[in-house]
Structures are given as C-alpha cells and as structure tokens.
Amino acid sequence: xxxxxxxxxxxxxxxxxxxxxxxxxxxxxxxxxxxxxxxxxxxxxxxxxxxxxxxxxxxxxxxxxxxxxxxxxxxxxxxxxxxxxxxxxxxxxxxxxxxxxxxxxxxxxxxxxxxxxxxxxxxxxxxxxxxxxxxxxxxxxxxxxxxxxxxxxxxxxxxxxxxxxxxxxxxxxxxxxxxxxxxxxxxxxxxxxxxxxxxxxxxxxxxxxxxxxxxxxxxxxxxxxxxxxxxxxxxxxxxxxxxxxxxxxxx
Numbered sequence: 602x603x604x605x606x607x608x609x610x611x612x613x614x615x616x617x618x619x620x621x622x623x624x625x626x627x628x629x630x631x632x633x634x635x636x637x638x639x640x641x642x643x644x645x646x647x648x649x650x651x652x653x654x655x656x657x658x659x660x661x662x663x664x665x666x667x668x669x670x671x672x673x674x675x676x677x678x679x680x681x682x683x684x685x686x687x688x689x690x691x692x693x694x695x696x697x698x699x700x701x702x703x704x705x706x707x708x709x710x711x712x713x714x715x716x717x718x719x720x721x722x723x724x725x726x727x728x729x730x731x732x733x734x735x736x737x738x739x740x741x742x743x744x745x746x747x748x749x750x751x752x753x754x755x756x757x758x759x760x761x762x763x764x765x766x767x768x769x770x771x772x773x774x775x776x777x778x779x780x781x782x783x784x785x786x787x788x789x790x791x792x793x794x795x796x797x798x799x800x801x802x803x804x805x806x807x808x809x810x811x812x813x814x815x816x817x818x819x820x821x822x823x824x825x826x827x828x829x830x831x832x833x834x835x836x837x838x839x840x841x842x843x844x845x846x847x848x849x850x851x852x
Contacts (some may be wrong), residue, residue, distance in 0.1 A: 609630055612658075615731070618689070618730060620661065622659070623732065625668055625685065627670040633676065637653075655759055660687060705773070706730065706735040706771040710729075712727050712769065714785065716786075723787070724753060725755075725785070732775075735778075737750055737751055737771055738769070740769070742766055765785060766783070768782040781806040
C-alpha cells in the first residue's frame with residue numbers, strides 16, 4: 602500500500618513592508634497523521650525554525666528570506682514544500698496605511714530615464730509589494746515585451762531600436778499596478794571633436810534665419826487668451842525687420 606504524502610496547498614511567495622504580519626500556509630494529506638517543520642534560509646544559511654511545527658507559520662516581516670516546510674508521516678516518509686520568498690521592503694510608498702492594505706500590488710520602486718550608448722547594457726528596475734508576490738510584465742511603446750517578465754529588465758547590448766517609452770505592470774490575484782513611464786534613448790555619445798563640428802554645423806544652418814512662432818490661445822480648462830495673437834503679430838514684425846523668414850502658427 603502507498604504511504605505517499607501529497608501536498609494539497611503550497612505556500613506562496615509574498616512581497617511586504619517591514620513589520621507586516623501574515624502567515625505562510627502549507628497543507629498535505631497522507632495515510633497516517635502528519636508532522637510539519639518549517640525552515641528558513643538567509644544568505645545561503647538554512648536553519649530549522651524552533652517551534653514552527655504547525656501547517657501555518659506566523660511571520661512578522663523583518664528581512665528578506667526563503668522558507669520551506671518539511672512534512673513527514675509515521676513511516677518516516679518526508680516531502681518538502683516549494684521554497685518561497687518573503688521579500689521585505691524597508692522603504693514603503695508614502696500614503697499606504699498597512700492596516701488598510703489587502704495585498705494588492707503597490708509600486709515601491711519606479712524605473713528611471715536613461716541615455717545609453719549603442720552596444721552597452723540597458724538595465725531598468727522596478728519593484729512592487731503584493732500578497733501573493735506580484736508577477737511583472739514590461740512594455741515598450743505600449744507593446745508587450747515577450748521575454749521581459751522580471752523586476753529587472755536587462756538588455757545586454759542596446760540597439761537604437763531599443764529606444765522608446767518603457768513601463769512595467771505588476772499584477773497578482775488582487776489586481777494590477779503600473780509603474781511610471783520612462784523615456785529611454787539609445788545612441789552613441791559624440792567625442793568632443795565631433796561635438797564641436799556638430800555645433801559649428803548647427804550655427805551655419807542657423808544663419809539661414811528662419812523663425813517659427815507658435816501662439817496658443819485655446820486651452821481645454823482655461824478661458825481663451827487674446828495676448829498670444831497680438832504677441833505673435835508683434836514678434837513677426839520685429840523678426841522680419843531682422844531679415845528672418847517667419848512662419849507663424851496659432852493653436
């Protein structure tokens with residue numbers, strides 16, 4: 602006859618603020634009564650947690666650690682649950698009352714705008730809290746990036762085509778939350794000599810004296826303005842006296 606132990610509920614990883622209290626759960630079935638023992642691992646040191654012999658392990662989050670539960674029966678059969686990560690964030694987003702939080706994703710680290718040389722690595726980072734721990738999906742210019750499903754987006758050799766607006770969606774069973782959108786520019790930075798040549802070229806082009814004037818007087822949430830119309834007219838007259846070719850536009 603079989604004495605196998607079957608885990609019916611695996612513990613799940615979470616991502617929580619420091620001081621947050623919760624429980625990891627593990628459930629199993631077997632032919633005899635079962636015994637549970639929880640273990641934790643921090644910085645590659647694994648230890649048995651004294652007294653942690655129940656299917657539920659109460660935790661008050663202090664530091665990021667891994668956890669697993671060993672279940673054994675009276676025949677000395679034993680199985681281990683999945684290893685799960687309890688990720689603890691020391692810095693929590695402002696305006697988040699922990700007592701009102703139900704485990705929905707909350708962004709605690711947004712990616713930052715970057716300019717990267719062609720061929721150099723591009724790394725973007727984000728992080729979110731959530732119970733269970735959120736999964737991640739990165740987007741560029743609104744398009745899903747098939748293989749970028751981690752907190753860190755990593756491109757070993759950036760190409761010009763990797764330029765664009767990036768953001769990440771963190772989601773779990775309670776909902777989803779989006780990071781800020783950031784602009785990433787990929788392009789070679791010019792050496793000083795080439796930079797001065799470019800500046801000189803821009804100066805030569807500028808001596809063509811073309812001016813573009815744009816006056817805005819219609820605003821969605823503000824009464825129409827009259828000043829921009831007269832300002833554009835006055836500026837146009839002055840610039841034409843200085844031999845500029847003027848293109849003037851309104852709204």
